[in-house]
Amino acid sequence: MSHTPIDPLSVAREAAESLMHRYPDPAELPPAHRWHYHQGVFLFGMLKLWEETGEDRYLEYVKAYVDALVDEQGNLELATTELDAMQAGNLLFPLHERYGEARYKKAMDYILGLLEGFHTTPEGGFWHKEKYPNQQWLDGLYMAGPFSVHYASLFGRPELYDLFVKQALLIERHTRDPQTGLLRHAFDYSKQAPWADPVTGIAPEAWGRALGWFPAALLDILDHLPPSHTGYRVLEEMFRDLMGPIVRVQDRATGLWFQVLDKGHDPSNWLETSCSALFLYSLSKGIRTHRLPVDPYITHARKAFQGIVGKTSRDPEGYLHIHDICIGTGVGDYRHYLERPRSIDDLHGVGAFILGCVEFHRTRESI
Secondary structure (H helix, E strand, O other), rough: OOOOOOOOHHHHHHHHHHHHHHHOOOOHHOOOOOHHHHHHHHHHHHHHHHHHOOOOHHHHHHHHHHHHHHHOOOOOOOOOHHHHHHHHHHHHHHHHHHOHHHHHHHHHHHHHHHHHOOOOOOOOOOEEEEEOOOEEOOOHHHHHHHHHHHHHHHHHOOOHHHHHHHHHHHHHHHHHHHHHHOEEEEEEOOOOOOOOOOOOOEEOOOOHHHHHHHHHHHHHHHHHOOOOHHHHHHHHHHHHHHHHHHHHHHOOOOEEEEOOOOOOOOOOOOOEEEHHHHHHHHHHHHHHOOOOOOHHHHHEEEEEEEHHOEEEOOOOOOOEOOOOOOOOOOOOOHHHHHHEEEEEOOHHHHHHHHHHHHHHHHHHHHH
């Protein structure tokens, strides 16, 4: 695989252009005609590219996706029983601000309303999906937290601040591995899932992308949580406490991270692009927002950027492609993660790639 240009903003543009070329109708982004976090993560990356470049065509591409799925009354079809369905709600905020169409606020209200009937553990932690009773996954904080806290900041719902600080505290406490400081993929309060430890309910492995979502979620929540809130410093400390163990398991040779983070010594394990890009995002944003010291973390970020660029290639037309992206993945044992299919240009990876590159660009400009 060839290396792409070293400018992070240029390579983020290339990643976006490649998918815009392949899917001129954004409603066809896979899974087609679905309100889904796959598209949400990719298009959220596009919004960051728009913010950084000022080029409205990126915003207009996001708008075309949203307008194809949200009607004039703000109705949309989505999976009402999973936190994953909430993540694409982040696309609505800039559209509401720029265009002011009533549909965008109505759709936000509808998405937020999903929480009212959502199942929780006896401690008050949201189930990740209704079909997984009493299971909290790391992924869930990213899927529901930033959207809900952003909504709270704009529309006066301060109880949502408390709710999502609580979610972060619960899942972090129940998934932390005291030996490594990393977080495992999930926790089952009932301890009944086949993968759950019968005593603690913790999942057996620290899967890369699950942990990739978590510090990114903390930072995105902190963007909208009032600094005066009692949870603000708590989440900042949680973020800092995570990043040390994360950089300790970064592969020194490539700057990437493994599919199962703490088992890089196993030749069956493999270097995965989406989690590596999410860690680049969190390292870079942590430095830019002064939550991490520039040294030594900028060195880890530079290595991560070079690593994810090394996972790209170009086709005969010159379009960029991103390799070794794990497809959507549930909780399981070690073998389960190692045997997950690797995809090219899966939206998990392209979205994370754009987010990581844009944030690394911002950080380089700020130091």
